Amino acid sequence: MYIMNTASSQRTIQHYAQNAEQFKQGTWDHDVEQNRRALLQALSGSAPYDLLDLGCGPGRDVLAFSQLGHRAVGLDGCAQFIAMGNSVSDAEFWHQDMLNLSIGLNRFDGVYANASLFHVPKEQLPEVLRRIFDALRENGVLFSSNPWGEDQEGWNGDRYVSLHSWESWQQYLSQAGFVLVDHYYRPSGLPRSQQPWLASVWRKPKPD
Numbered sequence: 001m002y003i004m005n006t007a008s009s010q011r012t013i014q015h016y017a018q019n020a021e022q023f024k025q026g027t028w029d030h031d032v033e034q035n036r037r038a039l040l041q042a043l044s045g046s047a048p049y050d051l052l053d054l055g056c057g058p059g060r061d062v063l064a065f066s067q068l069g070h071r072a073v074g075l076d077g078c079a080q081f082i083a084m085g086n087s088v089s090d091a092e093f094w095h096q097d098m099l100n101l102s103i104g105l106n107r108f109d110g111v112y113a114n115a116s117l118f119h120v121p122k123e124q125l126p127e128v129l130r131r132i133f134d135a136l137r138e139n140g141v142l143f144s145s146n147p148w149g150e151d152q153e154g155w156n157g158d159r160y161v162s163l164h165s166w167e168s169w170q171q172y173l174s175q176a177g178f179v180l181v182d183h184y185y186r187p188s189g190l191p192r193s194q195q196p197w198l199a200s201v202w203r204k205p206k207p208d
Helices: 006-018 018-026 033-044 060-065 078-089 123-134 166-175
Strands: 050-054 071-076 091-095 106-116 136-147 152-156 159-163 180-186 199-201
Touching: 006 018, 006 078, 006 159, 018 050, 018 071, 018 078, 033 060, 033 136, 033 159, 033 180, 033 199, 050 078, 060 106, 078 091, 078 123, 091 152, 106 123, 123 166, 136 159, 166 199
Parallel strands: 050 071, 050 106, 071 091, 106 136
Antiparallel strands: 136 199, 152 159, 180 199
């Protein structure tokens, strides 16, 4: 098995573990319906879909997808978040470090990575994206939303962050084999300087 250096993620996960309840209270009511809808509208075939919430946190979006009738699985490296997810949903939750994913082949119709992939160091991002690509079925869709920047990387307190420009993010995803479906900045209706989040939707194409 390909094992990555997880030093950066261990400290980041510890930060979330120590602040799990505060994080849940601060994010549970965030309106991310636009993001969930962006993933679901890009999916082909008939619902219900098999969905992976990558970096699911306390389980907010797993619960939302499940209530819509989809087969959602949550994944997070923070054990406290996994316990929280299990307390609010009957869905399946996987306790995994995102830098050492074991998520199968052709397993999911969609992967929802809302505010999670920006914790992956640039050096390790290609391998993480490869595993996501492999886990998606043909025509499967990856949704991601990350704070954007000018390609800076490093520690923000006890969290490791990589803030990609749109140009560099496109390059990483294209090199992984994904095809762009759509992208937008959040919150909508504001000047770009007041839109810290870059959301993008990508498809795994049919093989040639």
